[in-house]
Amino acid sequence: MKTKKELKAEYNLIKPKIGVFQIRNIVNGKIYIEGSVNLDKIWNRHKGELKFNGHRNVTLQKDWNEFGEDNFLFEILSEIKEDETRKIDYTKESKQLAKMFIEELKPFGEKGYN
16 A cells, blocks of 8 residues: 555656647537646636636536536547657647637637637
C-alpha cells in the first residue's frame, strides 16, 4: 500500500490535458467552445456552475435548466500534446486553437452559446 506522500507525488506527475472542448446540447445541437490548459478542471468548473445555476453564459444556463444535465455532452475537439523540449505558452495556444474552431463552427445564435 502506497503512502499518502507517494500518492501525492504520483498525482503531481500527471500532466493535465490541454486543448479545445465543446459542451454540446444533444436536444437542439447548440455548442459552446472554449480552450483550456486543463480540460478536466474546466469541465468540472462549467458543470459546477451549471448545476448551481451560476454559469456566466445565461443562454447555456437557461437550456441546462430546461433540458437537464443528461442532455449535455463534454467533448474534446482537439488536444495539444505538451512538448517539453520547447518553451510554449499553452494558455495562448489553447485560446488560439479555440478561436480557430469558433471561426470554423460559428457557435452563435441558433448554432451555439459563444
